[in-house]
Amino acid sequence: MKMVYKIWLDRGGKVFGDGPYELLRGVNNLNSLHQAAKEMGMAYSKAWRLIQILEKRLGFALLERKVGGISGGGSRITPEAENLMKNYERFRIDVEKAMDEIYQRHFGSMKKGEMR
Amino acid sequence: MKMVYKIWLDRGGKVFGDGPYELLRGVNNLNSLHQAAKEMGMAYSKAWRLIQILEKRLGFALLERKVGGISGGGSRITPEAENLMKNYERFRIDVEKAMDEIYQRHFGSMKKGEMR
Numbered sequence: 001m002k003m004v005y006k007i008w009l010d011r012g013g014k015v016f017g018d019g020p021y022e023l024l025r026g027v028n029n030l031n032s033l034h035q036a037a038k039e040m041g042m043a044y045s046k047a048w049r050l051i052q053i054l055e056k057r058l059g060f061a062l063l064e065r066k067v068g069g070i071s072g073g074g075s076r077i078t079p080e081a082e083n084l085m086k087n088y089e090r091f092r093i094d095v096e097k098a099m100d101e102i103y104q105r106h107f108g109s110m111k112k113g114e115m116r
Numbered sequence: 117m118k119m120v121y122k123i124w125l126d127r128g129g130k131v132f133g134d135g136p137y138e139l140l141r142g143v144n145n146l147n148s149l150h151q152a153a154k155e156m157g158m159a160y161s162k163a164w165r166l167i168q169i170l171e172k173r174l175g176f177a178l179l180e181r182k183v184g185g186i187s188g189g190g191s192r193i194t195p196e197a198e199n200l201m202k203n204y205e206r207f208r209i210d211v212e213k214a215m216d217e218i219y220q221r222h223f224g225s226m227k228k229g230e231m232r
Contacts, residue, residue: 001131005123015117091222098214106207
């Protein structure tokens, strides 16, 4: 047996979670929302809409567009997005640790056949 | 902003969570799967199938059927189900407490406008 959970931040709808975190991390690594979406197997149009919705709910921009230059532009994350990601990373680590510990405490001894 | 999460136990599929817990609690209070399902706005056939699937995955019975008697039968939970429910209750309380604490630790200061 194992424990499964899904967790997200909400402000009038989903505002941040593992999916958006991965997408922003991809943008940070690849300097491109297009490439980041592709890497996650997500349509660019879907990724773009997601970012729009999250930015509206959060009240600040997550991405800024780099125009021109030798690489022909691209996207990068804003300082606010970077800050949110850092908080979220620490939050996720603490959640993971606490959840594992609590699961072990209450169900750790329950192997198959011992559950009765 | 707030945190939202869904959590469940899994053994080759969902094996226990808030929904099954509520259903069993209803059976325990009402001595009837029929009444318990009705109270949750769940079709009896759906509740019955759910119990069958969970029992199969858990490897023990959750309900026992009382036949006849002055009340014309009904259902009650097994000692194994009662034990599972008690563990789950304590598990849920600890999860709730830890999650609130972790959320406050990382996002508690983030009121609207302070999030940047």
